[in-house]
Amino acid sequence: MPRPRSLTDDQLVAAALAVVDREGLAALTMRAVARELGVATMGLYRYVADRQALELLVVDHVFRAVDTSLPEAGWQERIRVLLDRMRVAVARHPAVVPLVLRHRQAAPGSLRLIETMLSVLTDGGLDGTDRVLAQRTLIGHLLGFLQNEHSAALSGPGTIVMSELAPDDYPLLARTAADARSVPPDEEFRRGLDIVLRGLSTT
Amino acid sequence: MPRPRSLTDDQLVAAALAVVDREGLAALTMRAVARELGVATMGLYRYVADRQALELLVVDHVFRAVDTSLPEAGWQERIRVLLDRMRVAVARHPAVVPLVLRHRQAAPGSLRLIETMLSVLTDGGLDGTDRVLAQRTLIGHLLGFLQNEHSAALSGPGTIVMSELAPDDYPLLARTAADARSVPPDEEFRRGLDIVLRGLSTT
DNA sequence: CTCCTTAGGAGTACGAAGTACGCTTACGTC
C-alpha cells in the first residue's frame, strides 16, 4: 500500500563492504555508507535501527555465504572443511574481522553454522559437555586465529619487529619470529586446526 | 631540574581501570579518566600521546601483573599454569578484553610472557615451525576463549536464548546450549586447553 | 634568596560521528 522500500539488505551490505574494503573499518560510518548508496545520511535509519544493526547485517552476510553442504568423509575432515570455509569467508573482507568477533553471536547466519558443526561432532561420537567443549574449542580456535591474523599476522610487520628484538633479552622470541615469517596463513590455520582435532580424537 | 611529573603511569592505569570496571569500556574516555584523576581533560596529554597510548598502558599493566615463575613440573603443566594466570589476570577486569585483543602485540609486557611460553615449549622438545605453530595455537586458544567468554559466556544470556530456540530448526543447538549452561568459565578453559595440549603432545 | 628553565595545568574550540526530529514527497490502492 505505501511506498515500497527502495534499498534491499543486500544493497546495504554491499555498500558497507565496499567502504570497508576500500578504506578500512574506521571509515565505516553511517555517513560514508549513505554516500556510497547515494542517499542522505539519515535515510539509512529507515533500514537499520542504528550502526550496530548495520554491522550485524554485514556479519550475518559473511556467515550466510558459507556453504554448509559437506563431503562424505570422516568427521575430522568435515570439520576441517567447514571451519576452513568460515576462515576463507572472513578472509575475503579482512577488515571486518573485529565486526565478526563482536557480532557473531547475534548473527542468525552463524546459528546455522554452529548447528552444522554440532551435527558433525555428534557424528563423531561426542555429546553432553564433551560436545559443548569441542564446539567451543573449535570456534575459539577460529576466533583466536582470526584475531591473531588480523592484528599480528605471522608474515606481517609485527613479526618482523619481533625478529629484530635484542636477542639477549628475548632469545627465543627473536628466533621464533624469524621462523614464523615463512608460515603462510592457510598453512598456519590448517596445522593449528590439526593440533586441536588431534586433541579431540585422543580422548 | 624542572618540575617533576605529578602523575605516574600506575596512577593513569588505576584511574582508567576504575572507570572501566565501574562503567564499562564504552565509558573509557579521556574526559572520564581525567575527571577520575581530578585533572583537566587535556592534562592527560602530558602523559600519553593519545587515547590509544592510554589503552596500551592499561593492557601492558594487565600483562605485567602475570607472574612468570613456573613450578617444577612437566612442560604441559607449566603451560597450563602460565596460560591460566593470563586468563585470570584478564578476568580481573572483564571489560578490558577488547583492549587486550587490540593491543596485545604492542604491549611490551606481553613479550615477556611469550618468551616464557617459548622456553617451556622448547623444553618440551619443540622447535622450528612446530614451535611457532604451538605458540600461536596456544595464544590463539587463549584469545578465542577470552573473546568467547566476553561476548558469549556459556553461562550467559546468549546461551539461554539459544537453548530456547525452536528445537525443530536447531535441534542440536538448543540441546547443546542447555548442556552448556552448567559449564563454568574456569572449567571450560581448563578442559579446552587440555584438548589443545593433548593435540600438541601426540605429534 | 632569587631567578630562570621547563613542565604542569586549565580553558577554548574545532572536526567527526551517531542520531533525534520534523517536513516534504512519491508510491499503491480505492
Added chain:
DNA sequence: GACGTAAGCGTACTTCGTACTCCTAAGGAG
C-alpha cells in the same frame, strides 16, 4: 484521480578526541 503511509532529506544536538594558547609553579644554580 485522491488519499494515506512510509520513504527520503535536512537540520541540529551531543559526545568524543584532540590542537592551541596562556598562565603557573617547581626546583636547581648562582
